[in-house]
Each structure stands twice: as structure tokens, then as C-alpha cells.
Amino acid sequence: xxxxxxxxxxxxxxxxxxxxxxxxxxxRKLVEDLLIVKPDDPLQFLQDQLKRDENDVPAIIIQGxxxxxxxxxxxxxxxxxxxxxxxxxxxxxxxxxxLAAEAKKHLQAGQAVPIDLWIKLLQTRLKLYxxxxxxxxLEGFPETREQALAxxxxxxxxxxxxVLEAPDTVxxxxxxxxxxxxxxxxxxxxxxDCPSSPEVxxxxxxxxxGCSEAHTVERLVDWHRHQEGLQRCYQKFSKTVNADQPKAxxxxxxxxxxxxxxxxxxxxTPRVVLLGPTGSGKGVQAALLASKYNLVNxxxxxxxxEALANGSKMGEAMKPYIERGMLxxxxxxxxxxxxxxxxxxCTTRGWVLRGFPRTREQAENLTTCGHEPNRVFxxxxxxxxxxxxxxxxSVDPVTGxxxxxxxxxxxxxxxxxxxxxxxxxxxxxxxxxxSAFYAYAEEIDDFYEKAQRINGDQDPHTVFECxxxxxxxxxxKKLDLDD
Numbered sequence: 001x002x003x004x005x006x007x008x009x010x011x012x013x014x015x016x017x018x019x020x021x022x023x024x025x026x027x028r029k030l031v032e033d034l035l036i037v038k039p040d041d042p043l044q045f046l047q048d049q050l051k052r053d054e055n056d057v058p059a060i061i062i063q064g065x066x067x068x069x070x071x072x073x074x075x076x077x078x079x080x081x082x083x084x085x086x087x088x089x090x091x092x093x094x095x096x097x098x099l100a101a102e103a104k105k106h107l108q109a110g111q112a113v114p115i116d117l118w119i120k121l122l123q124t125r126l127k128l129y130x131x132x133x134x135x136x137x138l139e140g141f142p143e144t145r146e147q148a149l150a151x152x153x154x155x156x157x158x159x160x161x162x163v164l165e166a167p168d169t170v171x172x173x174x175x176x177x178x179x180x181x182x183x184x185x186x187x188x189x190x191x192x193d194c195p196s197s198p199e200v201x202x203x204x205x206x207x208x209x210g211c212s213e214a215h216t217v218e219r220l221v222d223w224h225r226h227q228e229g230l231q232r233c234y235q236k237f238s239k240t241v242n243a244d245q246p247k248a249x250x251x252x253x254x255x256x257x258x259x260x261x262x263x264x265x266x267x268x269t270p271r272v273v274l275l276g277p278t279g280s281g282k283g284v285q286a287a288l289l290a291s292k293y294n295l296v297n298x299x300x301x302x303x304x305x306e307a308l309a310n311g312s313k314m315g316e317a318m319k320p321y322i323e324r325g326m327l328x329x330x331x332x333x334x335x336x337x338x339x340x341x342x343x344x345x346c347t348t349r350g351w352v353l354r355g356f357p358r359t360r361e362q363a364e365n366l367t368t369c370g371h372e373p374n375r376v377f378x379x380x381x382x383x384x385x386x387x388x389x390x391x392x393x394s395v396d397p398v399t400g401x402x403x404x405x406x407x408x409x410x411x412x413x414x415x416x417x418x419x420x421x422x423x424x425x426x427x428x429x430x431x432x433x434x435s436a437f438y439a440y441a442e443e444i445d446d447f448y449e450k451a452q453r454i455n456g457d458q459d460p461h462t463v464f465e466c467x468x469x470x471x472x473x474x475x476x477k478k479l480d481l482d483d
Contacts, residue, residue: 012347013370015269020372024266036155057135058083059157060258061142063230064164065223066216067174068243069250072187073164074139076251077258083135084128091121099124115150122156145229152233160258161234163227164243164250168220175216179204237262270295270350270471271371273357275444276379278433279386280456281463282354285379288464289352289471296346300355303336304328314339334365341371358436360443375471376448379456379463383434390430394419 018024030046039045058081064070071087078085092107094100099121103113118141126136138158142148151157166174177190182205188195195201210216231238239257243250272289274282283299290297307315308322314336318328333356341351353373357363366372381389392405397420403410410416423429445451454466 011370012342015347016271016370016372019266019268019374022266025264028265033155036153057133058137058258059135059159060137060162061158061160061234062137062139062162062164062254063141064243065166065168065171066219067171067178068164068166069174069247070139070164072247073162073251073254074137076247077254078137080255081135081137081258083137084130085139086122086125086131086136086141087139088118088141091118091125097121097124115147118147119150119154119156122151123154126156142230144226145233148230148233158234159237159262160260161238162254162257163231163238163240165240166242166244168217170244171220172213172216176211176213178207178211180207268374269347270352270375271373272350272352272375272377272471273373273448274352274354274377274379275448275451276456277381277383277386277437278430279389280379280381281460282379284460285377285464285467286352286354288460289467292468293471294349296349296351298337298340298346298351298353300333300337300353303340304333307336330359330362330365333362334369337366338369338371357444359440360447363444363447373448376451377467377470378445378451378453380453381456385457386434387427387430390425391421391427393425394421396420 030049033049034042034045037045060077060083062070062074062077074087075085077083092100092103099117103117103121106113106117122138122141125131130136142151174189174192177192179188179190180186181188181195181200182203187193187207188200188204195204239254241250241253241257270289270293272295274286276282286297286299289295304318304322308319309315314332317332321328337353337356340346341353357366388406389404394403394405394410395401396403396410396415396418398418401415402408403415403419410419452470454463454470456463
């Protein structure tokens with residue numbers, strides 16, 4: 001029998017490594033590919049898949065009714081993200097492809113292109129270098145639920161599905177004025193977007209799909225018939241954007257959605273660090289997080305007090321520095337935190353840390369010993385608000401009740417008279433602590449590149465809502481956009 005002790009003591013470094021390298025997503029993708037391809041030799045197939053260069057490239061579908069602007073937005077997205085642009089027209093424009101020639105024969109005969117032929121065309125296109133290395137944006141396809149399911153059956157899935165919507169009356173007006181430059185394929189409108197060049201204006205022509213109101217209404221009816229079925233196929237990562245607004249606003253909303261990451265099913269153990277000047281409310285937010293999400297509330301100052309009170313070896317090592325009013329050396333503090341964050345409650349429930357790190361070197365040491373946070377929050381509070389919060393605090397020595405001159409004043413003159421200010425709340429002491437924080441604030445901000453900044457100068461529960469939203473949702477990824 002296995003004599004392993006229960007519960008299993010998994011080192012915290014394992015979780016950090018798995019999260020850093022997306023091991024859960026790697027295994028999920030391998031199993032997904034295995035079920036889709038169904039190879040004769042599964043083990044060899046898995047080995048080949050692991051040897052492939054896996055790039056986290058965009059895979060985007062932009063869909064919408066006629067005249068919704070999906071072609072324009074899709075090309076703007078491709079230009080910004082430097083991805084490949086794919087549409088049904090571009091798939092058929094390949095003069096060398098036998099598949100494209102076969103599809104054209106169907107269209108010339110007035111027949112719909114079979115779904116399996118569209119799938120083969122798209123599979124061939126997605127295997128090309130630009131799609132593999134840079135990603136792709138597919139515009140206007142699939143048009144039906146059957147086509148969407150056929151794509152998913154062969155493993156072609158999008159990471160983001162964007163639907164552009166507008167009232168039918170707006171779309172009809174747009175389509176009736178739509179014109180195309182036959183040479184450049186650029187789209188213009190007789191009212192909203194006229195070409196500046198008379199030469200371009202002279203050669204404008206109606207789009208191949210026609211501009212009549214009756215034809216547009218027919219296409220809109222067909223869109224509404226299939227829209228709900230399409231939406232169900234991509235509902236977990238879809239976004240509907242109002243296209244009845246300026247083009248720049250539509251593009252900005254689409255791009256914001258493309259920065260988002262889909263929610264992962266991977267086990268998530270929160271490792272939270274709260275940073276901010278003294279009086280920014282780190283203790284309050286840590287207590288709220290610990291209460292709601294059952295995290296371990298770890299305070300570096302409290303750990304030092306407990307070590308001194310317990311008379312441990314670590315406490316004895318820190319005692320001379322505390323008695324002289326000096327800061328505890330970084331190596332001792334990191335060891336103390338390493339011991340606490342490696343305990344079973346922290347590794348299984350997660351933790352929220354405040355009061356540490358204060359410098360870039362401390363942050364590097366914390367990461368080196370295997371306790372890299374996956375969420376870092378800076379609580380920004382102006383100095384005037386900090387002085388207001390701290391210097392007006394007082395304590396009743398009889399009851400131990402805490403008061404504040406503005407937010408929670410003493411009820412009686414007697415209580416007010418015996419209230420005492422704590423030594424650390426004097427104006428000079430607060431000013432020194434603020435100076436100490438801002439001396440290293442910039443370098444620690446540079447170290448935690450993915451840290452989220454929150455306005456801490458508001459109601460504590462409002463601040464908590466901001467912290468909570470960023471804790472439970474994936475951190476938006478940064479995109480390298482053209483200037």
C-alpha cells in the first residue's frame with residue numbers, strides 16, 4: 001500500500017508552474033484534438049502535437065447582417081492585429097485551387113456551394129503560414145447553424161465571435177447608398193462616405209449583391225432566420241456590438257472585446273498582493289476578500305508580532321532589529337513569509353498578502369521562493385485623503401472603541417475628551433511612511449507589469465467591487481497594436 005500521507009502536501013511551486021505554462025489548457029487542447037482527429041496511433045499523435053509550435057494567435061469571426069459594416073471592421077481589426085483576412089470572396093479568388101474552381105462552378109450554375117466544400121476551402125486556407133503564425137479574422141462565415149457545426153466538427157473554432165447589429169431601417173438605408181470601387185474593392189457610401197477623388201467617384205459601381213430595398217429586405221429576413229442558431233453555437237465567447245454608431249466607436253468596442261480572455265476551467269487558487277500607501281485601505285480589502293472567498297489573510301506585520309510573541313528562532317533573529325526600531329532584513333522576512341504561505345491552508349484556499357513587498361528586491365525574492373502572485377492590486381489614494389483618514393483617528397482608552405473626527409465622531413463630549421491619538425497617526429509619522437512608500441513605488445510598479453490600479457479614494461465596498469471583478473475574471477491581455 002502507498003504510505004503517502006493524506007492530505008497530499010503539494011508544494012505551492014507546482015501550482016505556480018502549472019498556471020504560468022497553462023498546463024491545464026495544454027491537456028484540454030490535446031484531448032480535444034484527439035477526439036476530433038481520432039488518429040490510429042494516439043500516443044504518436046500526442047507527441048507530434050506537443051512538438052508543434054503553439055502560438056496564442058487570434059482566431060476571430062466577425063458576423064452581421066448586410067450593410068452592418070462587418071467587412072470594414074474586419075479589415076480594421078486585421079490591420080491592427082496584423083492577422084490574415086478571410087472571407088468567402090477571398091476563398092474563391094484563388095485561381096490555382098481546384099476546390100475554388102469547383103465552388104465557382106456551383107455559383108455559376110445558380111446553386112449553393114456545399115457545406116463540405118466550404119469546409120475544405122477553409123481548412124486549406126488556415127494551414128497557410130500567415131494564419132498559423134499571425135492568426136486570422138473570418139468575415140461573414142458561417143452563415144447558418146449547420147455550417148457552424150460543420151466547422152466545429154473538424155476542429156475550426158474561434159476564440160472570439162463578434163456580431164454587429166443595427167435596426168433594419170438603418171441597414172436598408174445604408175445598403176441603398178452602398179458603392180464599391182471595382183479596382184481597389186474599397187467600400188463607399190453616396191451619403192455618409194463619399195470618395196474625395198472625382199476619378200474614384202466616377203468608377204464607383206453597385207455591389208454584386210444589389211442595392212434595391214426588396215433584395216436587402218430578403219437578405220435581412222434570411223439573416224434573422226439563422227441568427228439565433230448561430231448565436232447558440234458561439235454563445236460562450238460571443239459579443240454583440242451596436243453598429244448604428246460611428247465607425248471608430250464600433251471598432252473600439254470590438255477591440256476591447258478582443259482583448260478579453262475566455263474564462264478557463266482550470267483550478268484557480270488566488271494569490272493576491274495588495275499594494276498602496278499607508279491608509280489606502282489594504283487591511284479592509286484584505287478582510288473583505290478573506291471573508292467572501294475564504295482566503296487566508298496574511299499580514300507581514302502580524303507575522304512579525306506572532307513570531308516575537310512565540311519566541312521562535314525566527315522571532316529571536318528579528319528581536320534585535322525591532323528593539324532598535326530598524327526594519328527586519330529582507331532575507332528573514334522572506335523566510336517568514338515562505339513558511340506561512342507554504343502551509344496547507346494557503347496552498348489549498350489561496351491567500352491575500354498585505355504589507356509586503358515594499359521594494360522591487362523584496363518582490364523578486366518572493367517570486368524566487370515560489371510565491372508569485374497571480375493578482376496584484378495598487379490602491380491609489382491622494383496624500384490629502386491619507387492625512388484625513390489617519391490623523392483624525394482616535395481611540396477611547398476605556399472601551400477600546402475607535403473613532404474618526406469626520407466619519408465616526410465620538411457621541412458625547414466625555415468620550416471625545418478622553419480620546420487618544422495613536423503615535424503612528426501623527427502627521428509627521430504619516431508623512432515619513434508616505435515618503436518611504438513612494439521612494440520604491442515606481443520600481444515595484446515596473447516589476448508587476450500586470451498589476452491593476454484601483455481608485456482607493458471611495459467607499460470601501462465600491463473599491464471591493466472593483467477588486468472582486470478583477471479577481472474573478474481573467475486579466476485582459478495586451479495587444480501589440482499599430483500606432
